[in-house]
Amino acid sequence: xxxxxxxxxxxxxxxxxxxxxxxxxxxxxxxxxxxxxxxxxxxxxxxxxxxxxxxxxxxxxxxxxxxxxxxxxxxxxxxxxxxxxxxxxxxxxxxxxxxxxxxxxxxxxxxxxxxxxxxxxxxxxxxxxxxxxxxxxxxxxxxxxxxxxxxxxxxxxxxxxxxxxxxxxxxxxxxxxxxxxxxxxxxxxxxxxxxxxxxxxxxxxxxxxxxxxxxxxxxxxxxxxxxxxxxxxxxxxxxxxxxxxxxxxxxxxxxxxxxxxxxxxxxxxxxxxxxxxxxxxxxxxxxxxxxxxxxxxxxxxxxxxxxxxxxxxxxxxxxxxxxxxxxxxxxxxxxxxxxxxxxxxxxxxxxxxxxxxxxxxxxxxxxxxxxxxxxxxxxxxxxxxxxxxxxxxxxxxxxxxxxxxxxxxxxxxxxxxxxxxxxxxxxxxxxxxxxxxxxxxxxxx
Numbered sequence: 066x067x068x069x070x071x072x073x074x075x076x077x078x079x080x081x082x083x084x085x086x087x088x089x090x091x092x093x094x095x096x097x098x099x100x101x102x103x104x105x106x107x108x109x110x111x112x113x114x115x116x117x118x119x120x121x122x123x124x125x126x127x128x129x130x131x132x133x134x135x136x137x138x139x140x141x142x143x144x145x146x147x148x149x150x151x152x153x154x155x156x157x158x159x160x161x162x163x164x165x166x167x168x169x170x171x172x173x174x175x176x177x178x179x180x181x182x183x184x185x186x187x188x189x190x191x192x193x194x195x196x197x198x199x200x201x202x203x204x205x206x207x208x209x210x211x212x213x214x215x216x217x218x219x220x221x222x223x224x225x226x227x228x229x230x231x232x233x234x235x236x237x238x239x240x241x242x243x244x245x246x247x248x249x250x251x252x253x254x255x256x257x258x259x260x261x262x263x264x265x266x267x268x269x270x271x272x273x274x275x276x277x278x279x280x281x282x283x284x285x286x287x288x289x290x291x292x293x294x295x296x297x298x299x300x301x302x303x304x305x306x307x308x309x310x311x312x313x314x315x316x317x318x319x320x321x322x323x324x325x326x327x328x329x330x331x332x333x334x335x336x337x338x339x340x341x342x343x344x345x346x347x348x349x350x351x352x353x354x355x356x357x358x359x360x361x362x363x364x365x366x367x368x369x370x371x372x373x374x375x376x377x378x379x380x381x382x383x384x385x386x387x388x389x390x391x392x393x394x395x396x397x398x399x400x401x402x403x404x405x406x407x408x409x410x411x412x413x414x415x416x417x418x419x420x421x422x423x424x425x426x427x428x429x430x431x432x433x434x435x436x437x438x439x440x441x442x443x444x445x446x447x448x449x450x451x452x453x454x455x456x457x458x459x460x461x462x463x464x465x466x467x468x469x470x471x472x473x474x475x476x477x478x479x480x481x482x483x484x485x486x487x488x489x490x491x492x493x494x495x496x497x498x499x500x501x502x503x504x505x506x507x508x509x510x
Contacts, residue, residue, distance in 0.1 A: 096108065096289065096300070096301045097301055098301055098302065099301060099302050099303075099304040100300075100301040100302065100303055100304060101303075101304040101305045102210075102211060102214045102215075102305055105210050105214050105283065105287055106207055106210050106211070108287050108288070108289070109206055109207070109210045109286060109287045109288060110203065110206075111288075112287060112288030112289065113206045113210075113286065113287065113288045114288055115202050115205075115206055116199070116202055116203055116206055117288075119195075119198055119199040119202040119203075120199060122195050122198065122199070123192065123195045123196055123199055125195075126188070126191055126192040126195045127192060129188050129191070129192070130185070130188040130189060130192050132188075133181075133184045133185050133187075133188045134185055134188075136174055136177075136181045136184070137174065137181050137182070137185060138173075139171055139172065139173045140171070140172050140173070141169070141170070141171045142169075142170050142171075142172075143167070143168065143169055143170075144166075144167075144168040144170065145165070145166065145167045145168070146165065146166050147163075147164070147165040148163065148164055148165075149162065149163040149367075150162055150163070161366050161367065162367050163366070163367035164364070164365065164366050164367065165364070165365045166362060166363065166364045166365075167362065167363040168360055168361070168362045168363075169360065169361045169362075170358065170359070170360045170361075171358070171359045171360075172356050172357065172358045172359075172384075173356060173357045174354065174355075174356050175355045175356060175357055175383075176352075176353070176354065176355040177349055177352075177354045177355075178348070178349030178350065178351065178352030178353075178354070179345055179346075179348075179349050179352075180345075180346045180349030180350065180354075183342045183343070183345035183346040183349065184342070184346050186339075186342045187339045187342035187343055187346060188339075190335045190336065190338045190339035190342065191335070191336065191339050193335040194332040194333075194335035194336045194339070195332075197328040197329070197331040197332035197335060198328070198332050199328075200328035200331075201327075201328040201329050201332065204328065204499050204502070205499065206286070207495075207499070208495055208496060208498075208499045209286045210283075210286050210287060211491075211492075211495040212492055212495065213279065213282045213283045213286050214283055214303075214305075215307065215488055215491045215492060215495075216279045216282070216283075216488070217276070217279040217280060217283050217303055218303065218305055218306065218307050218488070219279075219307060219484055219485070219488040220272065220275040220276035220278075220279045221276055221303060222306075222307060222484045223272040223275065223276075223481065223484060224269065224272045224273055224276055226272075226477060226480045226481055226484065227265065227268050227269040227272045227477075228269065229480075230265055230268070230473065230476075230477045231262065231265050231266070231269060233452075233473050233476075234258070234261050234262040234265055234470075234473065235262060237258050237261070237262075237466070237469060237470065237473070238255070238258040238259060238261075238262050240258075240459075240460075241254045241255045241257075241258040241466060242255055242258075249462075250466075254466050257466060257467075257470075258466065258470075261470050280300050280303075283300075284300065307484060307487040307488055307491060308487070308491075309438050309487050309490055311435060312431075312494060314428060314431070314497065314501075316424075316425070316428060319424050319428060319497070319500075319501050320421060320424055322501045322502060322503070323420050323421075323423075323424050323500060323501045323502055324417065324420070325502070326501065326502030326503070327420055327500075327501075327502040328502065329416055329420070330413065330416055330417060330420065333409060333412050333413040333416055334413060336409045336412075337406060337409035337410050337413055339409075340402065340405045340406030340407075340408075340409045340410075341406055343402035343405060343406065344399060344402040344403055344406060346402070347395065347398035347399040347401070347402045348395075348399060350388060350391070350394075350395045350398070351395060352387075353385055353386065353387035354385065354386050354387070355383060355384070355385045356383070356384045356385075357381075357382075357383055357384075358380075358381070358382055358383070358384050359379070359380070359381045360379065360380045360381075361377070361378070361379045361380075362377060362378060362379070362380070363375070363376075363377040364376050364377065420500070423500045424497070424500045424501060427493065427496045427497040427500040428497060430489075430493040430496065430497075431490070431493040431494060431497050433489075433493075434486065434489040434490035434492075434493040434494075435490060437482075437485075437486040437489060437490075438483075438486040438487060438490050440486075441479065441482040441483045441485075441486040442483060442486075444479045444482065444483075445476070445479045445480055445482075445483050447479075448472070448475045448476040448478075448479040448480075449476060451472045451475060451476070452469070452472040452473060452475075452476050454472075455468045455469045455471075455472040456469055456472075
């Protein structure tokens with residue numbers, strides 16, 4: 066599947082749409098009967114716990130945004146009270162023994178020195194940063210799933226190599242036994258073949274255990290829950306191979322794409338912009354605040370001789386407050402906000418350097434893996450031909466059994482090296498995609 070790069074203007078929106086697509090409680094879905102790398106990634110996008118937590122952080126920031134936005138719209142409140150007292154303690158004439166009041170009040174901020182608008186913008190930038198953080202978590206999780214899935218494929222292929230290897234040693238033992246029965250070789254040759262075959266069993270046992278461990282690691286990064294205690298959870302059959310599909314990358318283009326699309330950088334940019342708004346918000350307390358207030362009140366009075374009076378009316382006006390001197394509290398807030406802005410800017414510059422190094426290392430690893438694949442494939446061809454010739458020479462009496470066994474070991478090592486080289490290339494390619502900010506699977510289900 067071709068890589069899909071998130072344009073800078075759309076990365077946040079895509080991440081937000083993903084966040085809204087899931088409910089707070091995600092129910093585990095059933096796994097397919099055959100699981101390939103794409104299916105593993107899709108499952109992880111809905112069940113990986115790091116992704117789920119990042120989505121909840123966006124919802125949290127959405128709540129903060131709603132909270133700070135409330136200051137920019139009218140606020141309506143109801144205040145009420147009721148009291149009753151003995152006539153002996155009444156201080157008014159006539160004596161009031163009970164009273165109640167109900168106030169309906171509406172207020173609207175008219176001027177706050179730019180603090181309200183700055184706080185809303187700051188909350189939006191932080192919300193956007195959380196969305197980019199989600200995208201970064203998704204990219205990292207996809208890399209983890211790919212890496213572990215490729216490790217499963219590698220472990221499975223190692224089992225096949227070990228089984229083929231044991232098959233070769235088994236046939237070699239049969240040849241030695243046949244030649245012993247024909248009187249061509251001694252019992253020593255059969256004994257040597259038996260020992261060589263027995264020595265291959267630990268490798269097969271280890272390979273099978275590595276496969277089981279890799280499956281459990283894949284279950285973890287995908288977020289697949291274990292079955293109830295005492296039950297056995299059958300993992301689906303793994304589908305796919307460690308194919309070698311070469312891709313070429315230009316260093317300058319890779320660095321430019323990383324600077325434009327890495328969500329870590331976009332997140333820090335949003336946080337830096339939120340820091341600028343924090344400075345404006347801190348400065349706003351230097352100015353007076355002004356609000357419009359409207360009140361409608363209902364009042365009722367009860368008198369000692371049973372009579373009562375009720376009245377109501379409205380009141381509108383303006384309220385203003387201005388902290389002429391606050392003990393330099395505002396100055397302290399401004400210093401904190403400016404420091405936060407500077408830290409965000411320095412963090413952005415530092416992250417750019419980190420990503421540059423990450424891209425260069427990923428390109429270097431990809432180049433190394435490409436060379437290893439080419440070299441190991443040639444070695445397998447040579448090892449296969451060497452084993453064929455050794456077997457022919459052995460049957461014609463021109464080579465010893467040791468020559469055949471040595472050739473078999475060389476072929477096993479060569480085949481294993483090919484698997485490792487293909488695995489390394491697949492990992493290096495996935496790592497480079499993540500380093501340049503390219504998401505290699507569509508996120509829209």
